[in-house]
Each structure stands twice: as structure tokens, then as C-alpha cells.
Amino acid sequence: MSINFPTRLSWENFHRVIVEGLKVYAFYLAVLSLFRLFFILWLNDYWGPQTNSADIVLALWRGSRLSMQTAGGLTLLSFVPAFTAHYLLPKIEKYLWLGINGLLLMALSIFYMASFPYYRIYRMNFNQMIFTGMNEDWGALFWTMVDQYALPARFAGAMLLAFVLWYLLRRLLIWQMPLLPIAHWPLWGKLVIRAAFLALVYVAVLLGIFGGSLGWQTAVDWENAGVTKDEFLNEAILDNPQAIYRAYNLNSRMLACNGLDFTMEDIQQLAANLSGKPADTNNLDVYLQRTVVQGTEQPPRHVFVILSESLANWPLLDKYKDIPIAEDLRGLVAAEDTDYCPTFLPNGASTVSAVTGSVAGVADANLYLTTMPESFAAPYPTASAPQMAKLGYETNFFYAGPATWERIGAFTQAQGFQHFYSRGDFGDVPGSVWGCEDECLYANIMERLTAAPSFNIILNASNHSPYDVDVEAKGFDKEKVRAALPAAYQQDEELLRELGHYWYAQRELVKFVREVKAKYPDSLFVIVGDHGDRYNIEKQPDMYARYGIPFIVTGKNIHKGTLLADSAGSQIDIFPTLMELTAPKGTGYMALGQSLTTTSTKGVNYGFWITRTAIGKADTVPLVPEAIADGETPVIDDQAMQDYINAIRAISWWRPKYGPILDQKILDEKGR
Missing domain, CATH: 3.40.720.10 (Alkaline Phosphatase, subunit A)
Structure with a gap:
């Protein structure tokens, strides 16, 4: 059984390739949502004592909205090459759909299988520790995963899961949705149907961009997704790609020091407060x-x-x-x-x-x-x-x-x-x-x-x-x-x-x-x-x-x-x-x-x-x-504690990297 894609320039042709993209989008959303459901049920012993069915439903709903954004991003990775090939190199289009999504499903499956032991260790979905691990002894990490976390079995399971998902996606792409018999409709009828289709695509795009919302004002993202009273469910709301994105985002903030928005005057005053000395020098070592x-x-x-x-x-x-x-x-x-x-x-x-x-x-x-x-x-x-x-x-x-x-x-x-x-x-x-x-x-x-x-x-x-x-x-x-x-x-x-x-x-x-x-x-x-x-x-x-x-x-x-x-x-x-x-x-x-x-x-x-x-x-x-x-x-004393936190962070950021002297020129020269 093969997938047939029309290649002529026409509305039907355009409609066909967009529908394939919508199928892939819906497939990823369904997979991510089912992954989340199984994750929550399998790790039920991590539920809080007051967690009830309403909390679980809320987590599933909130997570599915967030996964619309993930599904949209994953779909784009195959849709853009396939859409381009659809008009320029039609013979390779089906291979792009199946090949790219096969690799993506393989990655999703590996991350998903890894997320279970990861949560047990860190009580979180993927977090910044995955970047800390980049500096670890890779050999030791590998053998730890083999000895304690059954890496070969988990990897084999991930590959089997990826193949099953890829096969189901392939069947979905083969299946052709029945079209409305509009060939003999009047022009205005055709325009109405086509406008409705484009409106559907537009809504799907917005939901993908804004995480289950039609605008940024109500968008769901990793920073505001956790709305339940259960910490486990709040972590489960994030699908694995979103959790990895969170880790990457926070790690980037750390590396760029975006989270340490201190001016030189701020650091000087905080250091002075910490030491009990007057803020009369820009030499941190004095404090x-x-x-x-x-x-x-x-x-x-x-x-x-x-x-x-x-x-x-x-x-x-x-x-x-x-x-x-x-x-x-x-x-x-x-x-x-x-x-x-x-x-x-x-x-x-x-x-x-x-x-x-x-x-x-x-x-x-x-x-x-x-x-x-x-x-x-x-x-x-x-x-x-x-x-x-x-x-x-x-x-x-x-x-x-x-x-x-x-x-x-x-x-x-x-x-x-x-x-x-x-x-x-x-x-x-x-x-x-x-x-x-x-x-x-x-x-x-x-x-x-x-x-x-x-x-x-x-x-x-x-x-x-x-x-x-x-x-x-x-x-x-x-x-x-x-x-x-x-x-x-x-x-x-x-x-x-x-x-x-x-x-x-x-x-x-x-x-x-x-x-x-x-x-x-x-x-x-x-x-x-x-x-x-x-x-x-x-x-x-x-x-x-x-x-x-x-x-x-x-x-x-x-x-x-x-x-x-x-x-x-x-x-x-x-x-x-x-x-x-x-x-x-x-x-x-x-x-x-x-x-x-x-x-x-x-x-x-x-x-x-x-x-x-x-x-x-x-x-x-x-x-x-x-x-x-x-x-x-x-x-x-909220202010005293805030000042202490900021002082420790500010000095620990500046002194090891930039030296004892507080000078904006040093920061500008070295860059953040």
C-alpha cells in the first residue's frame, strides 16, 4: 500500500497537502496526550494525598493545550520540507513525511521511556540537570543507566514504541478523508467551503502557536502551565519536549546571567549590606x-x-x-x-x-x-x-x-x-x-x-x-x-x-x-x-x-x-x-x-x-x-531575606567571572 500525492497546481492539490499536515498535527497531539495520561496513571504513587479526579482532568486538559504548541512545532519540522517537495520534487515528498516523522517519533519515544526513571530520581520532568549531565563522565553515566535503569531494555522498548507509532502514522497518511462533492456546486458555495477550511487551518495554527489559545493573553506555556495543587501533576502537564525546552531556557538564562539583572550599583549596595560596611568602594573584595x-x-x-x-x-x-x-x-x-x-x-x-x-x-x-x-x-x-x-x-x-x-x-x-x-x-x-x-x-x-x-x-x-x-x-x-x-x-x-x-x-x-x-x-x-x-x-x-x-x-x-x-x-x-x-x-x-x-x-x-x-x-x-x-x-523579614538572597547571588555571579572590580566596562567587554 502506498501513499499517493497529487502534483498539479490546483486548490485540490493545495488542500490535499494541508490536510496531510493537519493529520500529522492531530497525530502528535494524540500521542503526547496519551503519553501524559499513561505517565500520570503509571506513577500514581506520586500523587499528593489530596489529589482527586478533578485535578487529573485539569492536568490532562491543561497539558493537551500545551501540547498543541509542541505538536505544531513537531509538525512544522516535516511539513515545511514536504510542502516544498510537494511542488518541486514530488517523488521524494512521501519519504520526507515518513522519514522525518520517523526520526521525531524515535526521539519522542526515547525521551518518554527515559522520563519515568528521571522523575523518580529528580521528582521533576526533564530539568536543568540534563545540561549538568553534559559535563559528567559519560562512561559512568552509560554504565549507571545500564546497571540500574535497564538501558538496553528501555531502549528496545522505545524503538518498538517508535515503530508502532510510525506505522500508525503511515496508515493515517494513507487514509484519504472523504471530500465533499462540491465539484458541481456554484462558485459561492465552493468559496464558503474553502473559506471554512482556511479558517480551520488558521485556528489550528493559532492553537499551535499560543498553546491551546487564540492569542498570547491566554496562552499556555511552560511557565504558567502548572495550575493544580499537586506538584507531580504540574510536572506531568509538561510533555517531554516542553520540559526539555524549559530546561534549555533556564540553562540559557543561567549561562547568559539573564536571571541576574543587577546593575553595578545594585551589587555594590547589596555587598555593603551583607558586610555591614559603607558602600564606598567598587572593590568587592573589601566587602x-x-x-x-x-x-x-x-x-x-x-x-x-x-x-x-x-x-x-x-x-x-x-x-x-x-x-x-x-x-x-x-x-x-x-x-x-x-x-x-x-x-x-x-x-x-x-x-x-x-x-x-x-x-x-x-x-x-x-x-x-x-x-x-x-x-x-x-x-x-x-x-x-x-x-x-x-x-x-x-x-x-x-x-x-x-x-x-x-x-x-x-x-x-x-x-x-x-x-x-x-x-x-x-x-x-x-x-x-x-x-x-x-x-x-x-x-x-x-x-x-x-x-x-x-x-x-x-x-x-x-x-x-x-x-x-x-x-x-x-x-x-x-x-x-x-x-x-x-x-x-x-x-x-x-x-x-x-x-x-x-x-x-x-x-x-x-x-x-x-x-x-x-x-x-x-x-x-x-x-x-x-x-x-x-x-x-x-x-x-x-x-x-x-x-x-x-x-x-x-x-x-x-x-x-x-x-x-x-x-x-x-x-x-x-x-x-x-x-x-x-x-x-x-x-x-x-x-x-x-x-x-x-x-x-x-x-x-x-x-x-x-x-x-x-x-x-x-x-x-x-x-x-x-x-x-x-x-x-x-x-x-521579607525584605531582609530578599536582600540576602540577592547579595549572595550577585556576588557569586560577578566575582568568579569578572573579578573584584565592579565596572560596567568589564561586563561590556566580556559580554554576558
């Missing part, structure tokens, strides 16, 4: 100067900052105390020489943000520091290693994975670390594509630890997909954890495997801390997660449970009350806190953040802010606090 307020005359011998992969804070909350995955960490928090801040944020949504926050001392503000040439010219003044070296510490960075990941080896050494150790330095040790097992990492660190004072940042990797550590062989009581879970999640084997890796990571971490303390009692540890947003017990956790990470400080000079009672912060506050715990009073240093022992009562990162009592999104005006504990929603 970054800090002085140790309390300090110590008995500094610790060894200082460790442990960035523990996916070490979320929620397992330490009372709500989850009966789930036995954090008993060792809870025991450490309870110790007399330990203090704990439960209101702490990661620097960003990925590990690399934690690295830049703890190494360079700046927030995640639309720059990818590990790939920027400026990061390799000289250490930033806020970098932790050179300033700790001035206090007499040898500086080391230990990473469980390969030195080439995110250029981490070159980056940390360019930022002042005297020594960098990675998996290649540890010999033939077990692990995944992302790094060696935590116990092997800590054992190698212990071998290199001497009596000489040292400052060490440690980045482990075991609590990371593909979650292939044999945790049960290492002592994880899977059945005990299963019994402690809510009934709805007791058969979720993937969740149990993830919880087992949290248990393993925290156990090995605490064993390492105790081993170092036994050998060098005068050591100091800061323990934080690199990020926390990977898995939770609930499918729809609240903002605090989803994004919070712990800040634990233990060892030399630490006691209950070392940290402020109302302390809160983010990873840019790690180094200022260390300065208060390691340097004499009055010591000068450079930092963007503040110490949790003296000043820091709020934290901010790429998308959120936190205090001891509330958390919220950083980009709403006004800010909307969400209570951390049950009870009345706390009131915050």
Missing part, C-alpha cells in the same frame, strides 16, 4: 573581608569536611527515628563533643555545586566553575584551601571517583589544594563507575594521615546510583527496615536498596570519624550532605524533608551549644564556621558566607532559603514561608 570573632588558641590538628553523597537530613528527624537506617549518625549527633544544625541547605542540586561551595566558597549562581577558565587562573579569595594553608595546615582533597569527573582534580588544585587523591591513587578497590566503596576510601585516607596538621575535604560516592554495594552482606538488615516502613512502601525493593546505601554510607562515615578520633583526639569534623534531593520515604515530601541536609560538627573544641541555637545556613557557610573553630580571635580571612557559631541564622542556595523555623522558594515575590515544624507558619 568579603571577615574577622574571626571568637576563635581558639588551641586549634585542632586535623580538620575534615566530609561531603557525603546524598546524605539527606530527613532520616535524622524524629518522624523517621524508628526506621533503622541512621542509627550510627544519630549516635554521633547525641555525643557530647558534637553539635548539629538541622536547617542547612546544599549549594545546588548536584555534587559539583557542593564542591564549588566548599572549595571556592561561592554560591551556585549561574556559573559552572569547574569548566570556567577563570577558575584555573588563580584561587578565588574566598577559596578555603589557601586560607587554611596560612594557618599551617597541609591541604588535601580526597575523592572516591576519577580525577577527570567535572575536572575535579584540576579544579581543586587550581583552587589551592596541595594534594588531590582519587580512585586511581587507591589501587584495585571495589566500587561502582562513580567511585570506590566508602570503606576503601576511608581506609586509604587513614593510611595517608600523619601527625602533621592537615585540612581535608572528602567526597565519597557509595550512596549513589547504581546502588550496587552488597549492603546486606555488609550487615544491612533489610527485613527490619522493611517492617519499619509504612505499609504502602514495604514492597518497594528499589527504595529498600536506596535506604540500604544510606545506612552503609552513614555507618562507614561514623566508623571513620571514631577511628580518627581514637588516633588523633584533637581532630575536628564537619559533616554535610553534598545534596539531599534524591529519594525519600514519601512520594511527595515537604520542602524541608526533600531538600535539607545535616550540618554536623564534632571533635576538638566542640560541645552542645557551639552552634547558635537558631543557626541555619548553606555550604558557603562551612568555611567561615571552620575559621571560628580553628583560627585565633582577630584573624582576617575572606568569605562570602557566615559562621554558624556567631552569625549565620539563614541559608540560601540556587532555589531556596531556610531559617530555623521556615523554608521557602527563593524566587517568589513575596517570599512564602513553609513551616519546618507543625504549628503556625512563621513570619520572616
Whole structure:
């Protein structure tokens, strides 16, 4: 059976090719809508507790309107070449229709199959993490997808789905719609029918342009599509191409700094407000100067900052105390020489943000520091290693994975670390594509630890997909954890495997801390997660449970009350806190953040802010606090928090990229 296309110049000919375009448009709209429906139904365990059928219908309707725009864009990709060939090269027209749409359906199917595990990991449809992944170790990513996410099976399924869709589209194009018998109608009748047809095409074009609307005033796009009260449904409203477009758009804003609309005067005033100094200089470094307020005359011998992969804070909350995955960490928090801040944020949504926050001392503000040439010219003044070296510490960075990941080896050494150790330095040790097992990492660190004072940042990797550590062989009581879970999640084997890796990571971490303390009692540890947003017990956790990470400080000079009672912060506050715990009073240093022992009562990162009592999104005006504990929603000083958010972002944007001097000419010369 073949597709026949007339080639003569006539209304019938024009009508025929336009109808083929409308068929393709309707087909894509139907496919995207059915994809959305199946996605919502298959992932029903992510629905919010109050979600009802009305919410689902609204999401499907809103999504179908948005997908009109997607369907229009996809149709154009084949319609324009086919329409051109229809008149110029009619013999290849049908191959263009089928070939181009075959490739598009293949891409759609691949993205759709990938969207299910992607949502489970990130609790979002495709987002900016797909662009962060461009800088990842592609080999490690590939084998993770093979080992944990059944890449071969999913790819085969995507190809089968694409073929079925392509076959159905081909049948649709073969099918010829019956035409009205207007050949013998009077001219006015023919004109009416043709005008109605053109009006239909016009409406279809408008719906495609404006996302299910006839004008921009009521247009649906990715920014206003989420209208339900359910976060999952709001994400499901976006079809995969729209989600990818959202990610691209936001990433472009980041790269172009469009989201940081600060003038030089704005940055200067914000920096002055942050430092408490008058806005009388355009040198940012003046505003970054800090002085140790309390300090110590008995500094610790060894200082460790442990960035523990996916070490979320929620397992330490009372709500989850009966789930036995954090008993060792809870025991450490309870110790007399330990203090704990439960209101702490990661620097960003990925590990690399934690690295830049703890190494360079700046927030995640639309720059990818590990790939920027400026990061390799000289250490930033806020970098932790050179300033700790001035206090007499040898500086080391230990990473469980390969030195080439995110250029981490070159980056940390360019930022002042005297020594960098990675998996290649540890010999033939077990692990995944992302790094060696935590116990092997800590054992190698212990071998290199001497009596000489040292400052060490440690980045482990075991609590990371593909979650292939044999945790049960290492002592994880899977059945005990299963019994402690809510009934709805007791058969979720993937969740149990993830919880087992949290248990393993925290156990090995605490064993390492105790081993170092036994050998060098005068050591100091800061323990934080690199990020926390990977898995939770609930499918729809609240903002605090989803994004919070712990800040634990233990060892030399630490006691209950070392940290402020109302302390809160983010990873840019790690180094200022260390300065208060390691340097004499009055010591000068450079930092963007503040110490949790003296000043820091709020934290901010790429998308959120936190205090001891509330958390919220950083980009709403006004800010909307969400209570951390049950009870009345706390009131915050909206303007003060907005100024703090803007100051952190503005300085973290300008200083790493353009240097200390605020000058519009620099921006104009380098370009945004």
C-alpha cells in the first residue's frame, strides 16, 4: 500500500497537502496526550494525598493545550520540507513525511521511556540537570543507566514504541478523508467551503502557536502551565519536549546571567549590606573581608569536611527515628563533643555545586566553575584551601571517583589544594563507575594521615546510583527496615536498596570519624550532605524533608551549644564556621558566607532559603514561608531575606567571572 500525492497546481492539490499536515498535527497531539495520561496513571504513587479526579482532568486538559504548541512545532519540522517537495520534487515528498516523522517519533519515544526513571530520581520532568549531565563522565553515566535503569531494555522498548507509532502514522497518511462533492456546486458555495477550511487551518495554527489559545493573553506555556495543587501533576502537564525546552531556557538564562539583572550599583549596595560596611568602594573584595570573632588558641590538628553523597537530613528527624537506617549518625549527633544544625541547605542540586561551595566558597549562581577558565587562573579569595594553608595546615582533597569527573582534580588544585587523591591513587578497590566503596576510601585516607596538621575535604560516592554495594552482606538488615516502613512502601525493593546505601554510607562515615578520633583526639569534623534531593520515604515530601541536609560538627573544641541555637545556613557557610573553630580571635580571612557559631541564622542556595523555623522558594515575590515544624507558619523579614538572597547571588555571579572590580566596562567587554 502506498501513499499517493497529487502534483498539479490546483486548490485540490493545495488542500490535499494541508490536510496531510493537519493529520500529522492531530497525530502528535494524540500521542503526547496519551503519553501524559499513561505517565500520570503509571506513577500514581506520586500523587499528593489530596489529589482527586478533578485535578487529573485539569492536568490532562491543561497539558493537551500545551501540547498543541509542541505538536505544531513537531509538525512544522516535516511539513515545511514536504510542502516544498510537494511542488518541486514530488517523488521524494512521501519519504520526507515518513522519514522525518520517523526520526521525531524515535526521539519522542526515547525521551518518554527515559522520563519515568528521571522523575523518580529528580521528582521533576526533564530539568536543568540534563545540561549538568553534559559535563559528567559519560562512561559512568552509560554504565549507571545500564546497571540500574535497564538501558538496553528501555531502549528496545522505545524503538518498538517508535515503530508502532510510525506505522500508525503511515496508515493515517494513507487514509484519504472523504471530500465533499462540491465539484458541481456554484462558485459561492465552493468559496464558503474553502473559506471554512482556511479558517480551520488558521485556528489550528493559532492553537499551535499560543498553546491551546487564540492569542498570547491566554496562552499556555511552560511557565504558567502548572495550575493544580499537586506538584507531580504540574510536572506531568509538561510533555517531554516542553520540559526539555524549559530546561534549555533556564540553562540559557543561567549561562547568559539573564536571571541576574543587577546593575553595578545594585551589587555594590547589596555587598555593603551583607558586610555591614559603607558602600564606598567598587572593590568587592573589601566587602568579603571577615574577622574571626571568637576563635581558639588551641586549634585542632586535623580538620575534615566530609561531603557525603546524598546524605539527606530527613532520616535524622524524629518522624523517621524508628526506621533503622541512621542509627550510627544519630549516635554521633547525641555525643557530647558534637553539635548539629538541622536547617542547612546544599549549594545546588548536584555534587559539583557542593564542591564549588566548599572549595571556592561561592554560591551556585549561574556559573559552572569547574569548566570556567577563570577558575584555573588563580584561587578565588574566598577559596578555603589557601586560607587554611596560612594557618599551617597541609591541604588535601580526597575523592572516591576519577580525577577527570567535572575536572575535579584540576579544579581543586587550581583552587589551592596541595594534594588531590582519587580512585586511581587507591589501587584495585571495589566500587561502582562513580567511585570506590566508602570503606576503601576511608581506609586509604587513614593510611595517608600523619601527625602533621592537615585540612581535608572528602567526597565519597557509595550512596549513589547504581546502588550496587552488597549492603546486606555488609550487615544491612533489610527485613527490619522493611517492617519499619509504612505499609504502602514495604514492597518497594528499589527504595529498600536506596535506604540500604544510606545506612552503609552513614555507618562507614561514623566508623571513620571514631577511628580518627581514637588516633588523633584533637581532630575536628564537619559533616554535610553534598545534596539531599534524591529519594525519600514519601512520594511527595515537604520542602524541608526533600531538600535539607545535616550540618554536623564534632571533635576538638566542640560541645552542645557551639552552634547558635537558631543557626541555619548553606555550604558557603562551612568555611567561615571552620575559621571560628580553628583560627585565633582577630584573624582576617575572606568569605562570602557566615559562621554558624556567631552569625549565620539563614541559608540560601540556587532555589531556596531556610531559617530555623521556615523554608521557602527563593524566587517568589513575596517570599512564602513553609513551616519546618507543625504549628503556625512563621513570619520572616521579607525584605531582609530578599536582600540576602540577592547579595549572595550577585556576588557569586560577578566575582568568579569578572573579578573584584565592579565596572560596567568589564561586563561590556566580556559580554554576558
